[in-house]
Amino acid sequence: MNMLEKALERSLEKSKNADDKAELKKSEKDSLKAQSEISEPISEHQNSAADVVRFDWNRLGELGFIKKDDSHSRIAEEYRSIKRPLVTNALGARKFDINNANLILVTSSIPGEGKTFTSINLAISIAAEMDKKVLLVDADVAKPSISKVLGIKTKVGLIDFLETDSIPLSDIILQTEIPGLRIITAGKSHKFSTELLASNKMIALSKELSERYPDRIVIFDTPPLLATTQAEVLASQMGQVILVVGAELTPQNYVMESVKKLQNCSDVVLALLNKAQRSLNPGYYGYGQY
Numbered sequence: 001m002n003m004l005e006k007a008l009e010r011s012l013e014k015s016k017n018a019d020d021k022a023e024l025k026k027s028e029k030d031s032l033k034a035q036s037e038i039s040e041p042i043s044e045h046q047n048s049a050a051d052v053v054r055f056d057w058n059r060l061g062e063l064g065f066i067k068k069d070d071s072h073s074r075i076a077e078e079y080r081s082i083k084r085p086l087v088t089n090a091l092g093a094r095k096f097d098i099n100n101a102n103l104i105l106v107t108s109s110i111p112g113e114g115k116t117f118t119s120i121n122l123a124i125s126i127a128a129e130m131d132k133k134v135l136l137v138d139a140d141v142a143k144p145s146i147s148k149v150l151g152i153k154t155k156v157g158l159i160d161f162l163e164t165d166s167i168p169l170s171d172i173i174l175q176t177e178i179p180g181l182r183i184i185t186a187g188k189s190h191k192f193s194t195e196l197l198a199s200n201k202m203i204a205l206s207k208e209l210s211e212r213y214p215d216r217i218v219i220f221d222t223p224p225l226l227a228t229t230q231a232e233v234l235a236s237q238m239g240q241v242i243l244v245v246g247a248e249l250t251p252q253n254y255v256m257e258s259v260k261k262l263q264n265c266s267d268v269v270l271a272l273l274n275k276a277q278r279s280l281n282p283g284y285y286g287y288g289q290y
């Protein structure tokens, strides 16, 4: 129990009415929990300092990801321009025009178009800014890759949280070595994962993440739109959607179909990210028109 909580306990003892006491305790504990998640001190539910996720920057660099303290590489430059409109929509003047503007879903039409690559790079790029906070959520629960790519061992994640009422949100939010970056992994595999992602609890979680942390950008890595219904279900809860398109990989009619699905499901701001192979630069591929 930390000092704040001890002080709370003492003030509760003085309370005359037992019912009021229970109510007060619950609401103040909730508010303490919310505060601790926002302002970093480690609460009883959070991971200890030993659990802070550290990244293997050399390996990430070899895989083409943005590297730590590397703001001049081409990939860092590209993500600077990709993130700008997203951040402006999420935190700038436009946030009042868009519902849940700080919730960003990353999807694609078919597998392997670069969703996870995009989600991680965006998260690192935004969190690298001093005053920005990012929560990266692996919502590709059938084929989770964020843990794999980032070398995270923790098993408890989104699905565990959705499945039961006994795991507090703070237990699944991992701290990382980047102060502004937190991660929620996909958690265990579950045969009803689609239903869990479409559940009221997931809707409540999205709402809570958007409203409780209005200064935080939440990025959801999701499955391909045309393969499962999960991304479509989630998209209706988001403010912004990035549709990653493999320029030389995805047939145009697939892209049109995906756009149609997204247009049907909600009033989101849709961005197309065109992952183009650059013929002038053999072996290199990056992101083009946005």
Ligand SMILES: Nc1ncnc2c1ncn2[C@@H]1O[C@H](COP(=O)(O)OP(=O)(O)OP(=O)(O)O)[C@@H](O)[C@H]1O
Residues within 6 Å of the ligand: 063, 064, 108, 110, 111, 112, 113, 114, 115, 116, 117, 118, 140, 143, 145, 223, 224, 275, 285, 286, 287
């Ligand atoms: N711009 C890029 N530069 C270098 N490598 C990339 C780029 N985009 C994607 N890749 C690589 O391509 C492969 C597929 O990308 P990724 O895993 O991000 O796709 P995905 O859409 O998440 O796939 P899945 O549908 O299987 O989840 C990965 O090895 C990734 O590192």
Ligand SMILES: [Mg+2]
Residues within 6 Å of the ligand: 115, 116, 117, 140, 145, 221
């Ligand atoms: Mg992926």
